[in-house]
Amino acid sequence: xxxxxxxxxxxxxxxxxxxxxxxxxxxxxxxxxxxxxxxxxxxxxxxxxxxxxxxxxxxxxxxxxxxxxxxxxxxxxxxxxxxxxxxxxxxxxxxxxxxxxxxxxxxxxxxxxxxxxxxxxxxxxxxxxxxxxxxxxxxxxxxxxxxxxxxxxxxxxxxxxxxxxxxxxxxxxxxxxxxxxxxxxxxxxxxxxxxxxxxxxxxxxxxxxxxxxxxxxxxxxxxxxxxxxxxxxxxxxxxxxxxxxxxxxxxxxxxxxxxxxxxxxxxxxxxxxxxxxxxxxxxxxxxxxxxxxxxxxxxxxxxxxxxxxxxxxxxxxxxxxxxxxxxxxxxxxxxxxxxxxxxxxxxxxxxxxxxxxxxxxxxxxxxxxxxxxxxxxxxxxxxxxxxxxxxxxxxxxxxxxxxxxxxxxxxxxx
Amino acid sequence: xxxxxxxxxxxxxxxxxxxxxxxxxxxxxxxxxxxxxxxxxxxxxxxxxxxxxxxxxxxxxxxxxxxxxxxxxxxxxxxxxxxxxxxxxxxxxxxxxxxxxxxxxxxxxxxxxxxxxxxxxxxxxxxxxxxxxxxxxxxxxxxxxxxxxxxxxxxxxxxxxxxxxxxxxxxxxxxxxxxxxxxxxxxxxxxxxxxxxxxxxxxxxxxxxxxxxxxxxxxxxxxxxxxxxxxxxxxxxxxxxxxxxxxxxxxxxxxxxxxxxxxxxxxxxxxxxxxxxxxxxxxxxxxxxxxxxxxxxxxxxxxxxxxxxxxxxxxxxxxxxxxxxxxxxxxxxxxxxxxxxxxxxxxxxxxxxxxxxxxxxxxxxxxxxxxxxxxxxxxxxxxxxxxxxxxxxxxxxxxxxxxxxxxxxxxxxx
Numbered sequence: 001x002x003x004x005x006x007x008x009x010x011x012x013x014x015x016x017x018x019x020x021x022x023x024x025x026x027x028x029x030x031x032x033x034x035x036x037x038x039x040x041x042x043x044x045x046x047x048x049x050x051x052x053x054x055x056x057x058x059x060x061x062x063x064x065x066x067x068x069x070x071x072x073x074x075x076x077x078x079x080x081x082x083x084x085x086x087x088x089x090x091x092x093x094x095x096x097x098x099x100x101x102x103x104x105x106x107x108x109x110x111x112x113x114x115x116x117x118x119x120x121x122x123x124x125x126x127x128x129x130x131x132x133x134x135x136x137x138x139x140x141x142x143x144x145x146x147x148x149x150x151x152x153x154x155x156x157x158x159x160x161x162x163x164x165x166x167x168x169x170x171x172x173x174x175x176x177x178x179x180x181x182x183x184x185x186x187x188x189x190x191x192x193x194x195x196x197x198x199x200x201x202x203x204x205x206x207x208x209x210x211x212x213x214x215x216x217x218x219x220x221x222x223x224x225x226x227x228x229x230x231x232x233x234x235x236x237x238x239x240x241x242x243x244x245x246x247x248x249x250x251x252x253x254x255x256x257x258x259x260x261x262x263x264x265x266x267x268x269x270x271x272x273x274x275x276x277x278x279x280x281x282x283x284x285x286x287x288x289x290x291x292x293x294x295x296x297x298x299x300x301x302x303x304x305x306x307x308x309x310x311x312x313x314x315x316x317x318x319x320x321x322x323x324x325x326x327x328x329x330x331x332x333x334x335x336x337x338x339x340x341x342x343x344x345x346x347x348x349x350x351x352x353x354x355x356x357x358x359x360x361x362x363x364x365x366x367x368x369x370x371x372x373x374x375x376x377x378x379x380x381x382x383x384x385x386x387x388x389x390x391x392x393x394x395x396x397x398x399x400x401x402x403x404x405x406x407x408x409x410x411x412x413x414x
Numbered sequence: 415x416x417x418x419x420x421x422x423x424x425x426x427x428x429x430x431x432x433x434x435x436x437x438x439x440x441x442x443x444x445x446x447x448x449x450x451x452x453x454x455x456x457x458x459x460x461x462x463x464x465x466x467x468x469x470x471x472x473x474x475x476x477x478x479x480x481x482x483x484x485x486x487x488x489x490x491x492x493x494x495x496x497x498x499x500x501x502x503x504x505x506x507x508x509x510x511x512x513x514x515x516x517x518x519x520x521x522x523x524x525x526x527x528x529x530x531x532x533x534x535x536x537x538x539x540x541x542x543x544x545x546x547x548x549x550x551x552x553x554x555x556x557x558x559x560x561x562x563x564x565x566x567x568x569x570x571x572x573x574x575x576x577x578x579x580x581x582x583x584x585x586x587x588x589x590x591x592x593x594x595x596x597x598x599x600x601x602x603x604x605x606x607x608x609x610x611x612x613x614x615x616x617x618x619x620x621x622x623x624x625x626x627x628x629x630x631x632x633x634x635x636x637x638x639x640x641x642x643x644x645x646x647x648x649x650x651x652x653x654x655x656x657x658x659x660x661x662x663x664x665x666x667x668x669x670x671x672x673x674x675x676x677x678x679x680x681x682x683x684x685x686x687x688x689x690x691x692x693x694x695x696x697x698x699x700x701x702x703x704x705x706x707x708x709x710x711x712x713x714x715x716x717x718x719x720x721x722x723x724x725x726x727x728x729x730x731x732x733x734x735x736x737x738x739x740x741x742x743x744x745x746x747x748x749x750x751x752x753x754x755x756x757x758x759x760x761x762x763x764x765x766x767x768x769x770x771x772x773x774x775x776x777x778x779x780x781x782x783x784x785x786x787x788x789x790x791x792x793x794x795x796x797x798x799x800x801x802x803x804x805x806x807x808x809x810x811x812x813x814x815x816x817x818x819x820x821x822x823x824x825x826x827x828x
Contacts, residue, residue, distance in 0.1 A: 007481060007545040009536050033532040035486045036519075041532055042484040050484065068423060070456040070464065072449045073487060073521075073552055074509075074569050095488075095511045097521060099568075100558050105450075107487075107511060107521070118447040118455055122423050131421040133458075137745075138487055138552075144514050154513075155488045 001044075001325065002344075003357045005111065005368075010369050019218070020149030022304035025316055026165035029372050031307075031324075038146025038154035045373065046303065048324035050157060053306075054136050054299050055076050056188050056321070057159045060181045066134045066161055071114050079113035083275045093142040095154075098386065107140045112272045112294060115162045115240035120278030126166055129280055129290065130174060134161035136299060148221070150304025151260065157300040163293040164273070166280065171291040175265060178295045182213055182263050185297065189306060190319040191215050195262060196233040198224050199247060202267060210266045214259030219308060222261055233259070260305050261298075268292035310397075316374025317396055325353040327413060328375035330366045333383030339380040343391075352413060371396065377413060415458075415739065417771045417783075418756075422457050424783050434563025435633070436661065436718035439730055443787050444736075452560025452568035459787065460717065462738035464571060467720075468550050470602050470735070471573045474595045480575055485528050487552065489520035493527040497689045507556040509568075521554045526686045528709060529576045534692030540580055543694055543704070544588060546574035550713060564633070564718025565674065571714040577707040578687070585705040589679060592709045596627055596677050599711065603720060604733040605629050609676060610640050610647040613661060623652065624680045628673030633722060636675055639668035647673070674719050675712075682706040698770050724811075730788025731810055739767040741827060742789035744780045746779060747786075747797030754795040757805070766827060785810065791827060801802045 008030030018024050018034060026032040031046030035195045058068065075096075077189050080086040085104070088094060095107040119133055139158045161178065165171035179197060186195040198212040201251050214224050214233060223236040227249055234249065244251060270289035273279065279287050310317040320326060327347060331340035337358075344356045355375055357366045363382075380392040390403045393412060404412065415681060423446030432438050432448060440446040442722050445460030456464050472482065488511075494500040504510060504760065509521040533548070535548055553572045560568050579585035593611060600609040612626040628647060636649040641663055648663065658665060682702035687693065691777035693701045724731040734740060751772075758770045769789055771780045777796075784792045792807040805823045807816045818826065 005479065007533060007536050007542070007547065017555045030536070033535070035488065035528060035532075036490050039486050041486050041528065043532070044483060046469075047482055065419065068461055069458060070461050072453050072569050074449065074453050074554070076450050095519075097509045097511045100556050101506075114449060114455065118449075118457070119421060121447070122421050122444070128421070133421065140488070142514050154487050228824050350476045387692050400784050 001353075001354060001355050004359050006044060008045065009414075010372050010390070016299045019092055019147055020151065020304070021311070022151060022190065022308040023149030025311055025372075026150065026304070026307050027314055029374070031316075031373075032150070036154075039144055040153065040300070042151055042299070042300075045324040049303055049318065049322055052322040052324075053189065053302050054157070054159070057185055057297055057299060058136065059267065060185050060188075061134050061159065061161060062130075064132070064177050064181045069118075069133055069135050071108075071111050071118070071135050071332060073108040073140070075108060075111075075114055077106060077160060078103050079117055080106060083113055083227075083272055085113070095140045097144050099139060108138060109140060110370045111135070111160055112162065112268065112292075113276065116272045116278050119162075119164060120273070120276060123164070123280055123290070125280060125281050125286075126283060129164055129166045130170055132161060132165040132174065132178075134295075148219075148304075150300050150307070151219070152221075153300060156221060156298060159297040159299055161295040162205060163295070165291045165293070166282070166288070168291055169280065171267070171293060175267065175293050178265055178293070179211060180205065181296075182265070182297070184211065186215070188321060189302065190321075191262070191306070191309060196224065196226055196231060196259065198233040198235050199238055199243070200235040200264070201237050205271045206269050207265050208267045209243075210264060212259075212261050213263035215305060215309070216257050216263050217260045217305065217309060220258035220260045220261045224257055224259045226255055226257050228255065229253070233257070241314055260301075262305060263295075263297045263300060265295045268294055270356065279409045310374070314368075315372030318374045318376065320376045323376050325355040325375050326377060327354045328370040328373065328378045329354050329356045329383075330363070330378060331356070331358055332363045332366070332380065335383045336381045336386045343379070343381060346410075347413065350414070379409065379413075380393060415767075415769050416471075417769060418773050420458060421657050422459065424786050425673070432563070433561055434565065434718070435725070436565060436722040437563030439725055439786075440564065440718070440721050443730055443734055445730075445787075448563070450568075452557055452566065454564055454567065454714070456714075461734065463717055463736055464714060466738075467603065467716050468560070468571070468573070471599055471711055471713060472550065472617040474599050474602075475546075475575060478546070478591050478595045480546045483529075483532075483547055483549050484551060485522075485525050485532070485549050487522040487554070489522065489525075489528055491518050491520060493531055493690065494520060497527055499527070509554045509556050513592065514625070522552060523554060525549070525574055526576065526682070526706075527690065530686045530690045530692050532651070533576075533578060534687070534690060537578065537694055537702070537704070539695050542704075543578055543580045544584055545578040546575060548573060548709075551564040554722065555790045562633075562718075564714050565633070566635075567714060570712060573711040573713055575709040577709070578723060579705045579707075580696070580702070582705055585681070585707060586652075589681065589707050592679055592707070592717045593625060596679070596709075596711070600627065600629070600676065601673075602735060603716065604718070605676070605723060610638065610645060610673065612647040612649050612673065613652055613657070614649040614678070615651050619685045620681050620683050622681045622707055624678060625658075626637065626673075626675050627677035629676050629719060629723070630671050630721060631674045632672055634672035638671055638673045640671050641667055643667070647671070674715075674718060676716060677709075677711045679709045680707060682708055724788070728782075729786030732788045732790065735792045736743045737788065737790050739769040739789050740791060741766060741768045742784040742787065743768050743770045744782060744784060744792060744794045745772055745796075746777045746780075746794065749797045750795045750800045753800055757793070757795060760824075761827065764828070793823065793827075
């Protein structure tokens with residue numbers, strides 16, 4: 001991408017009404033546009049980060065047998081009445097709308113009911129199970145306040161998976177398989193070491209815990225108690241002596257930390273399948289309940305978390321696999337234009353994503369923008385460097401700079 | 415994909431309440447799920463078709479310099495009040511919703527206003543233009559009736575692009591560039607020959623025509639008058655002697671046809687940019703209006719149109735580049751299981767998408783499903799064929815069958 005042809009620009013100041021550092025940085029770098037509190041549009045560079053994170057999540061869900069679907073935002077009232085989640089007194093953060101006829105509809109709050117309804121049409125016998133189905137799509141929550149930037153949105157992008165199992169044993173197997181896939185996702189996103197599987201409240205219809213994935217962060221909204229040796233944690237909401245005994249954890253070994261919830265997995269038992277009359281017939285011809293799990297990852301929340309997590313005083317610092325480009329190419333001077341053009345063509349020809357700063361700007365402004373945008377490798381081509389047949393390579397994460405020959409540069413970026 | 419692990423199944427009958435053939439076929443083949451009238455969820459096979467079409471559209475928009483963004487479904491009322499499109503008396507197919515605070519919001523009817531607002535933040539001088547920005551996202555229209563399956567949805571997937579130009583000349587250049595890109599999209603989707611650029615009403619704020627892309631089809635809702643030699647058409651709404659004279663078309667050479675609108679491109683003049691105070695400063699320091707165009711392609715509508723367009727009495731018939739898989743592998747008998755497994759691994763190892771019918775079903779049922787799903791190449795591996803060291807290859811589009819050696823089969827599918 002030639003920066004002269006990209007419509008976004010960086011800015012010195014974030015809008016005054018934006019309090020969250022993740023959104024301030026993303027807006028200043030031109031990655032997102034604030035539509036209203038808790039509602040952000042993704043501009044070209046932000047869209048690339050969002051897609052890169054979504055693709056990592058997709059690959060890990062596919063690898064364990066997840067089948068991707070795309071459910072709808074508009075949801076029929078009737079399905080949610082059958083599970084007693086329609087009434088605003090029961091669920092207080094619905095966005096609702098109306099057909100011309102006056103009939104009320106829900107707006108993509110969550111998808112258990114529509115998924116059970118859709119998948120249930122294909123379930124008759126034990127041979128049709130287990131099933132794991134997921135989507136990556138916008139969700140809507142009518143939050144009273146939304147002040148955490150992309151960490152808590154009124155409209156946000158989520159990966160939600162749902163599993164359907166024949167028994168508690170089969171459910172438990174799937175549940176652990178997904179937990180391992182989640183750990184791989186956080187590893188690939190560069191926050192594996194700081195992300196703890198965390199025991200949390202399982203909700204009113206199960207005696208089990210649910211599991212949250214909490215990334216340690218000073219901006220976290222949750223208080224968790226971390227066992228560093230066992231790499232597990234306990235959410236404050238279930239941090240009781242009784243629960244710790246159940247979990248075999250000793251209070252003296254736990255440390256209080258703040259965490260950002262980057263994923264959750266939930267045992268749903270047969271609450272939704274039973275309520276919507278979706279059952280299966282076992283080998284003996286008997287009707288049986290289907291045990292469900294649901295598994296969420298906040299994809300746009302991760303854009304916000306990772307933006308803030310890796311940032312430094314100069315701006316964003318993206319890991320290579322989610323960065324909007326691998327290389328930020330800075331061209332300085334008059335004579336080196338041709339060499340920079342050639343390098344841009346050469347790198348993009350090799351399939352390397354390059355942001356080419358071909359603008360008529362001061363070198364300092366180009367360097368500052370490369371830092372604010374957080375592109376992993378900065379390559380500088382200038383008249384002076386060219387006369388020595390050298391290119392300058394600077395790592396965004398460490399600031400380390402090297403002067404390299406053309407051959408050595410390509411070997412590094414290959 | 416092993417069919418034994420895919421949760422969807424085909425069915426003999428479509429639901430009684432579904433009148434449109436495109437939706438009947440897509441539901442019977444397990445590609446979509448009807449959420450309510452005009453609202454369809456995409457199941458795994460349908461999601462692949464949707465994504466394949468979206469990717470073709472994306473590639474052609476990127477090729478002409480389009481930058482992809484992702485706007486939001488929730489839209490602020492204030493922006494639409496400034497362009498006088500908020501009032502239901504002015505725009506009668508809004509879905510609206512409310513924040514907890516009571517403030518009304520719109521739901522992704524169209525995105526001119528939010529796009530102008532977002533892009534406008536980056537436009538100051540003539541150097542910042544032209545800009546072409548697009549998204550592929552859900553749109554919402556509160557249609558009174560929705561009986562055409564995926565052809566007219568209340569919620570549907572659309573590619574919408576917006577261009578911002580410094581002058582009428584620059585606008586005209588972009589407009590024609592997009593029209594050519596649209597023609598390439600329809601060519602790649604296999605309906606290039608039947609799709610006509612069609613003069614239509616430009617709306618109340620321009621004297622120009624708009625352009626629709628109409629695919630000839632007996633199920634079309636639009637009446638158009640086609641000039642086959644010039645490969646253009648005129649929509650009935652502007653089919654007057656005066657307009658034909660302007661267009662240099664002779665009534666005697668035009669033939670009345672039915673068309674499905676698969677795209678439209680619209681001159682917006684400076685209606686939205688002026689109303690939202692987005693202007694630019696020219697070389698001489700004078701403030702100037704920005705000339706906009708908007709360019710839509712109904713991506714989910716195309717799923718419906720192409721489903722119905724290519725279908726025959728046995729079911730769907732997908733062109734290879736949008737099919738959910740290239741090969742449908744039928745395994746028959748006991749001895750040939752190993753050979754079929756090996757072929758499946760070999761083909762998928764080469765990056766070929768295969769639906770492997772490894773189910774314990776009658777051959778007739780497997781053949782019927784391969785036809786209903788419309789997968790381009792059917793490969794049969796049976797005990798009998800195996801003893802002759804042959805594979806059977808059948809083309810879905812023609813029904814032509816060949817017996818091939820392993821080597822010849824791979825050469826055909828490579």
